[in-house]
Amino acid sequence: MIFLQLFFTFFKIGLFAIGGGLATLPLLREALLESGWMGQGEFIDMIAVSQATPGPIGINMATYAGFKLAGFFGGLSATLGLVAPSLIIIITIARFMKNYASNRFVAHALSGLRPAAVGMIAAAALTIFGNSVFLFSDFPDGAWIDFKALGIFAVLSLFYLIKKPHPLVTLALGALGGMFFL
Amino acid sequence: MKRLVSLFSLFFKIGLFSIGGGYVMLPMLKEEMVRKKGWLTDEEILNYYAIGQATPGIIAINTATFAGYKTAGIPGALAATAGMVTPSLIIISLIAAFLSDFREIPLVARAFAGIRVSVAVLLFFTIADMIKKGIKNPFDFLLLAAAFCGIAFFGLSPVTIALGAAAAGILGGLKIREGQP
Numbered sequence: 001m002i003f004l005q006l007f008f009t010f011f012k013i014g015l016f017a018i019g020g021g022l023a024t025l026p027l028l029r030e031a032l033l034e035s036g037w038m039g040q041g042e043f044i045d046m047i048a049v050s051q052a053t054p055g056p057i058g059i060n061m062a063t064y065a066g067f068k069l070a071g072f073f074g075g076l077s078a079t080l081g082l083v084a085p086s087l088i089i090i091i092t093i094a095r096f097m098k099n100y101a102s103n104r105f106v107a108h109a110l111s112g113l114r115p116a117a118v119g120m121i122a123a124a125a126l127t128i129f130g131n132s133v134f135l136f137s138d139f140p141d142g143a144w145i146d147f148k149a150l151g152i153f154a155v156l157s158l159f160y161l162i163k164k165p166h167p168l169v170t171l172a173l174g175a176l177g178g179m180f181f182l
Numbered sequence: 183m184k185r186l187v188s189l190f191s192l193f194f195k196i197g198l199f200s201i202g203g204g205y206v207m208l209p210m211l212k213e214e215m216v217r218k219k220g221w222l223t224d225e226e227i228l229n230y231y232a233i234g235q236a237t238p239g240i241i242a243i244n245t246a247t248f249a250g251y252k253t254a255g256i257p258g259a260l261a262a263t264a265g266m267v268t269p270s271l272i273i274i275s276l277i278a279a280f281l282s283d284f285r286e287i288p289l290v291a292r293a294f295a296g297i298r299v300s301v302a303v304l305l306f307f308t309i310a311d312m313i314k315k316g317i318k319n320p321f322d323f324l325l326l327a328a329a330f331c332g333i334a335f336f337g338l339s340p341v342t343i344a345l346g347a348a349a350a351g352i353l354g355g356l357k358i359r360e361g362q363p
Contacts, residue, residue: 014239018341024240049277052294055197055270056204058240063267063274072275079267086239090247091259093233105352112351113232114225115322116343118312119329120235124205125305126334132298149299156303167209171199171300178296179289 002070003077010062010081017058024058032065042068058082129153152177185254186261188219193246193265201297204242209304211249212311221253224315236344242266321354 009031017024025047032038038046046068050060059079066078100106133149156170156177165173196210208227215222227249234244243263250262317323325347332338 016238017240018236018238018339049274052201052291053270053273053277054199054201055273056200056240056242056266059243059267059270060274063270064278067275067278072271075271075275075278079271082240083243083263083267086237086243086247087259087263089237089239090234090244091251091256093237094248094251094259097229104355108352108355109348110229110232110351111355112325112347112349113344114228114316115325116329116347117228117232117235118309118316119326119331120333120340120343121205121208121231121305121312122309122326122330123333125302125309128205128298128305129302132295132302149295152296152299153303156300157306160303160307167206167213167304168195168199170304171206171297174296174298174300174303175293176296178292178294178299182292182295 003073006066006070006074006077007081007084010066010078011084013062014058014082014085024061028061028065037069038065146182148181152181186257189250189253189258189261190265193250193262194268196242196246197266197269199297200242201294201301204240204245205305206301207242207245209308211245212308215249215253222249224312226252228312228316232344232347235340236348325350 013024013027013031016027029043033040033043046061046064050057050064053060059082062078062082063075065075067075070077097106133146133153134144152174156174159165159173160170192210192214196204196207199206199210208231211222211227212224216224216227227245230245230248230252231241234241234248237244243266246262246266247259250258250260252258254261313326317326329343329347332343333340
């Protein structure tokens with residue numbers, strides 16, 4: 001039964017993927033390529049499409065692989081399999097935290113985690129900024145700063161400082177700016 | 183029930199605009215769940231994000247599950263996660279079925295490039311706000327800097343960093359307690 005097979009394959013991937021959607025890649029390679037479910041070309045297409053479309057990359061890859069193998073319900077089974085471990089583990093942790101919120105070890109651990117989370121987000125922001133405005137592959141010769149993207153960045157930042165718009169407004173303006181200028 | 187519908191629709195919007203990673207989630211959660219509805223605090227978002235890094239599963243799904251559970255229990259966790267994956271299911275199914283070469287549509291590619299710039303803008307202001315509200319002493323700042331350098335320059339795994347930061351928090355917390363009888 002292909003749907004159950006997809007569910008459990010992606011359940012295993014969800015269970016062992018720690019630290020970001022791309023951490024699932026080696027597991028996916030094993031599950032999809034070595035089982036003969038997909039060819040190399042299709043595997044690369046899957047990664048490219050998943051990175052370029054809306055949604056978490058891991059979820060996109062599961063949906064894509066499931067759909068290619070068994071249609072819409074295949075995609076659904078794979079996605080459900082991938083999120084099931086998260087649901088189980090996180091709900092367990094959230095319950096634990098509710099009961100132990102006043103425990104000082106938990107409180108201290110969280111007080112260390114929060115600043116580290118800000119640091120990790122800042123590192124991610126730098127990568128996203130780099131990928132959208134700088135073309136490091138062309139450095140140092142050639143036009144390695146995308147001045148048009150930098151311009152959009154400056155205008156959107158200014159607009160944000162003055163107007164404090166809803167994030168969706170900033171995203172929509174970015175999309176429009178990209179369509180006209182990039 | 184109203185809460186579940188609004189959780190689903192909020193995470194649907196987040197899923198729809200997560201391009202190249204789930205980071206758009208942070209500014210969206212701050213705007214909708216902290217500022218407008220008051221269902222979460224800034225501290226809680228950082229807790230969830232940090233724990234989501236160190237636990238199995240997709241980080242965006244982990245954070246969505248956490249936020250949903252805090253807001254409306256297990257049904258809330260399910261509604262948030264369902265909202266988060268629905269745009270992927272629709273969009274990817276359409277692409278896998280009809281146009282695997284959609285990335286070559288220039289207008290789509292340019293719109294996505296623009297959205298990526300927006301995400302960078304939103305993240306910078308989100309981080310500035312988080313630093314203003316959450317970094318209270320030199321120890322916090324040291325942890326922030328160490329986590330940033332660990333990822334940006336040394337390529338450490340987020341799991342290593344989260345575990346180290348939790349241990350540092352516990353040790354630091356105990357030290358401070360000892361110093362203040």
